Amino acid sequence: xxxxxxxxxxxxxxxxxxxxxxxxxxxxxxxxxxxxxxxxxxxxxxxxxxxxxxxxxxxxxxxxxxxxxxxxxxxxxxxxxxxxxxxxxxxxxxxxxxxxxxxxxxxxxxxxxxxxxxxxxxxxxxxxxxxxxxxxxxxxxxxxxxxxxxxxxxxxxxxxxxxxxxxxxxxxxxxxxxxxxxxxxxxxxxxxxxxxxxxxxxxxxxxxxxxxxxxxxxxxxxxxxxxxxxxxxxxx
Amino acid sequence: xxxxxxxxxxxxxxxxxxxxxxxxxxxxxxxxxxxxxxxxxxxxxxxxxxxxxxxxxxxxxxxxxxxxxxxxxxxxxxxxxxxxxxxxxxxxxxxxxxxxxxxxxxxxxxxxxxxxxxxxxxxxxxxxxxxxxxxxxxxxxxxxxxxxxxxxxxxxxxxxxxxxxxxxxxxxxxxxxxxxxxxxxxxxxxxxxxxxxxxxxxxxxxxxxxxxxxxxxxxxxxxxxxxxxxxxxxxxxxxxxxxxxxxxxxxxxxxxxxxxxxxxxxxxxxxxxxxxxxxxxxxxxxxxxxxx
Numbered sequence: 001x002x003x004x005x006x007x008x009x010x011x012x013x014x015x016x017x018x019x020x021x022x023x024x025x026x027x028x029x030x031x032x033x034x035x036x037x038x039x040x041x042x043x044x045x046x047x048x049x050x051x052x053x054x055x056x057x058x059x060x061x062x063x064x065x066x067x068x069x070x071x072x073x074x075x076x077x078x079x080x081x082x083x084x085x086x087x088x089x090x091x092x093x094x095x096x097x098x099x100x101x102x103x104x105x106x107x108x109x110x111x112x113x114x115x116x117x118x119x120x121x122x123x124x125x126x127x128x129x130x131x132x133x134x135x136x137x138x139x140x141x142x143x144x145x146x147x148x149x150x151x152x153x154x155x156x157x158x159x160x161x162x163x164x165x166x167x168x169x170x171x172x173x174x175x176x177x178x179x180x181x182x183x184x185x186x187x188x189x190x191x192x193x194x195x196x197x198x199x200x201x202x203x204x205x206x207x208x209x210x211x212x213x214x215x216x217x218x219x220x221x222x223x224x225x226x227x228x229x230x231x232x233x234x235x236x
Numbered sequence: 237x238x239x240x241x242x243x244x245x246x247x248x249x250x251x252x253x254x255x256x257x258x259x260x261x262x263x264x265x266x267x268x269x270x271x272x273x274x275x276x277x278x279x280x281x282x283x284x285x286x287x288x289x290x291x292x293x294x295x296x297x298x299x300x301x302x303x304x305x306x307x308x309x310x311x312x313x314x315x316x317x318x319x320x321x322x323x324x325x326x327x328x329x330x331x332x333x334x335x336x337x338x339x340x341x342x343x344x345x346x347x348x349x350x351x352x353x354x355x356x357x358x359x360x361x362x363x364x365x366x367x368x369x370x371x372x373x374x375x376x377x378x379x380x381x382x383x384x385x386x387x388x389x390x391x392x393x394x395x396x397x398x399x400x401x402x403x404x405x406x407x408x409x410x411x412x413x414x415x416x417x418x419x420x421x422x423x424x425x426x427x428x429x430x431x432x433x434x435x436x437x438x439x440x441x442x443x444x445x446x447x448x449x450x451x452x453x454x455x456x457x458x459x460x461x462x463x464x465x466x467x468x469x470x471x472x473x474x475x476x477x478x479x480x481x482x483x484x485x486x487x488x489x490x491x492x493x494x495x496x497x498x499x500x501x502x503x504x505x506x507x508x509x510x511x512x513x514x515x516x517x518x519x520x521x522x523x524x525x526x527x528x
Contacts, residue, residue, distance in 0.1 A: 101417075
């Protein structure tokens with residue numbers, strides 16, 4: 001397998017505060033990778049750094065091309081879809097308009113059929129397609145956010161705490177669909193989660209991050225079975 | 237009764253112009269969260285350009301369309317050169333920028349075309365409309381042009397991908413960037429469109445108020461009143477507000493003793509204050525909640 005994303009010596013800053021300290025990791029094409037860690041460890045910052053939404057230094061390469069000189073919208077155009085924390089729903093627009101916006105950088109051909117595909121993945125979105133997205137429940141909005149990201153036909157999907165604020169049953173469904181999307185559409189996934197157990201179930205590989213540094217990496221099942229790691233970093 | 241109908245119709249006609257100005261103001265407000273004090277001057281300058289084109293022998297509608305295009309480009313240039321560098325600046329810097337723009341455009345127009353009042357032609361004539369004494373053909377034309385503009389804008393924002401992208405960029409800029417929209421250019425496009433809409437307002441009202449560098453001062457105040465009344469976050473509200481302000485202005489001038497023409501402007505200002513006190517979001521706007 002080749003590395004789709006390659007991060008080397010990545011630092012990130014919020015003003016004077018340094019949030020990432022020499023972060024290094026790679027994502028294999030077609031894999032699901034979990035980035036785990038406690039609150040404030042730098043998980044969200046890592047995703048924001050990939051999309052150039054924070055000030056960074058170091059190297060981020062996507063498919064061999066450096067990302068750091070590109071603007072957020074140009075990084076997205078390379079096929080990196082980011083499902084942000086809080087979902088970033090266009091609340092005043094309809095569900096269908098949200099999906100169309102996901103494909104706004106693509107040519108029009110194929111957009112309508114992709115919307116139908118999303119409705120097949122998430123039937124509840126079809127029922128609500130003319131509703132204002134802000135009226136959806138939290139779980140439905142999370143599905144919409146994932147569907148909107150998929151409308152880009154991304155090569156890499158970044159998911160920031162997809163389980164946040166959702167009922168356990170809904171989270172299970174969502175992760176099942178994410179696994180399916182990874183297998184069927186060959187989308188590489190990087191998922192940031194506090195719910196480590198769940199993320200490790202669908203992940204091939206995992207990194208544990210603490211105060212802006214990678215402290216542990218390995219196959220997902222190894223990390224899940226490592227008693228010490230579980231106790232010190234994952235808290236279950 | 238005829239006086240009442242007459243005043244309401246005249247109110248709708250000038251209201252159409254206020255609606256255009258309010259729409260232009262709301263477009264820029266949606267894009268950058270600030271009121272463009274120079275919107276009226278931009279419209280005035282556009283109107284002068286169209287007048288100059290006609291002086292050079294361009295027929296009315298040719299000059300009209302050419303002015304729309306030039307105003308659109310001018311609006312984009314103003315955003316790129318003046319306001320893009322200010323994007324992260326504090327609000328007072330913006331206010332200073334708007335006032336500078338106001339002064340520069342106003343004086344430039346005076347310098348180029350001097351301050352004497354000029355006649356401005358109307359393509360509709362000023363005969364009674366369909367033989368009715370209630371409304372003139374020019375007034376009917378103003379309403380017609382505004383309605384056409386509104387339909388065009390509605391179709392653009394509702395049914396085109398570019399319109400969808402512009403709405404997305406205005407409502408949640410960060411998410412818009414995350415779907416690959418260049419929000420900075422969307423703001424520039426918003427400026428271009430606002431300038432073009434304002435130029436229509438200027439060219440339509442110029443036969444009534446006559447052409448001179450200060451012609452849009454009062455009109456812009458009414459436009460602000462309309463935008464505030466309808467809600468600064470709602471283009472639809474701005475249009476409704478425009479027509480309402482036009483009607484209120486005319487009825488107050490006619491029926492409230494001692495108001496007359498001179499005291500009409502304070503009515504617009506009073507309206508702004510009343511709306512801001514009683515219902516700050518306006519008739520159709522949504523209240524803006526900010527996390528702190």
